[in-house]
Amino acid sequence: VVSPVDDLDLDKYIEKSWFVQMQQVNPYQAEDQLFCVTATYSKQEDSSYIKVQNYANQDEVNGSPVGTEGGFSDLCAKQKEEGTGELAVAPCLFTNLGLFDFIAGPYWVLAVDADYTWAIISGGQPTEVEQEDPVLCTTKEGDSFLDTNGSGLWLFTREKIADQATIDAMKNTLESLGVFTGNLKKVEQ
Template sequence: MLSALLALPAWNPGHDACPTVTTVGSADFSLAEWVRKSWFIQEQQVLDFQPVTSNYCVAATYNLEGKTVPFFKGKVATVYNYANNDQVNGPLTNAKNMTLCARAVNTTDSSRLAVAPCLLPNILAGPYWILGIGKAADGSYDWAVVIGGQPDVKWEDGCTTKESGVNNAGLWLFSRKPVASPEAIGKMHALLKAKGIARSRLHKVEQEGCTYHGFNMK
């Protein structure tokens, strides 16, 4: 799989516009498999609500539990996020434990989700697009790359989303294992390079020794 990714045409950093990214698409994305087990973030961009000081034990659990959002009758997955401040097993970042809702808003591409607090309608939700997925032989997901919409900020090694605000921001490398293998990390970076997305803005998330105390894990 890595060789196939590396065989993709490399993005030309001299190009004036940021490349239009492609997501995995409905044919290769299963929301049921996505929510089957918790995810552990390996690397992520800085955001207003995700400073570097919160890059400890970052994890997410998604559930299909019949949640609804205003003015939408499509499929909704609840999102439970976890992170520590300042150190492994430190104070909780999201102590208020606000529940988010991921919505399958795109009728032609189910891998282009949108996320917002559950009380907000879709018009206020931010893009949450699945750029790539690593699949095991049995079809289960090993890793995934998620971006907060179309990249429009240029860096020397590619384009990415903004690092401020809430919507249209963010880039995350996911793994089913708390600590992903170097091979998995390499595949995710190769995917980003092939799509012309900057890797230089990513920061490592510390997962070694995390206990995820009180987290809704599965």
């Protein structure tokens, strides 16, 4: 059982874009979309919501942009409890309909470097057992939109291309938390 961090400085976390170094595939992002993946966050004026802007390319570095804006791609996040790494994410249109809390999926910051140069994100509690001895679990990787909540595992860095030591440190952190890293795919930046 893992938990989100309990000391997240949200302002520091969202002050700059994140570059995804590795991630699991998930229902809304297939392996052929793991190119130039970034996540940028900004506070919305007069709101407790954070705008989430995800970016990726199809098939290659500098390929066609995918899932960037419009409709269900316009995402909002909300911190579940101030100061923690437990957030929820859903399409922004649900904030106006009063359905956000019912629709939103988990977005957990499992670990963040002291100077916010890297972070590990999970789509909630890893429940899929991938290894028995020792037991290591991960999040689901389904291909239906019904599998979206509870899916996703990402290694974020502020650097566009992180060094291997940083990636290894993040993977070691995950394994020490009991999270399986064998399904992570390299993201080409």
